[in-house]
Amino acid sequence: MAVITRFIVVRNGVELDQVFDVKKEADAYDKMLDAAENLAAFIKKSDLKIDLDAKTVEEIAVCLAKNAPEVINILRGIKPIKSSKPTAAKIEKPTDPAPVKDKKNTNKKTKSQ
Secondary structure, three states: OOOOOOEEEEEOOEEEEEEEOOHHHHHHHHHHHHHHHHHHHHHHHOOOOOOOOHHHHHHHHHHHHHOHHHHHHHHOOOOOOOOOOOOOOOOOOOOOOOOOOOOOOOOOOOOOO
């Protein structure tokens, strides 16, 4: 029998659909949701001259939070990387690094050479 640990983000007493195998990924997702919540509150209390429904504000806030590094660069005056369409930053599992060769023995000559 195998034991599998899963991490689920709970917000306001409600379990979200997203399930993570790595705690670090679950924490990053929760942090992104916190940022989106704060952004949504900021947008709602701002003096915009247009009316936005709550769902639109949430979608904009989540988009900004998911793309936080690029948004921060834009706010700092750094030009964003050009792409055909904006992509949300995805939380991905780290890949296995390439095997490291033993550098000690690669350049040594043996006595018979």
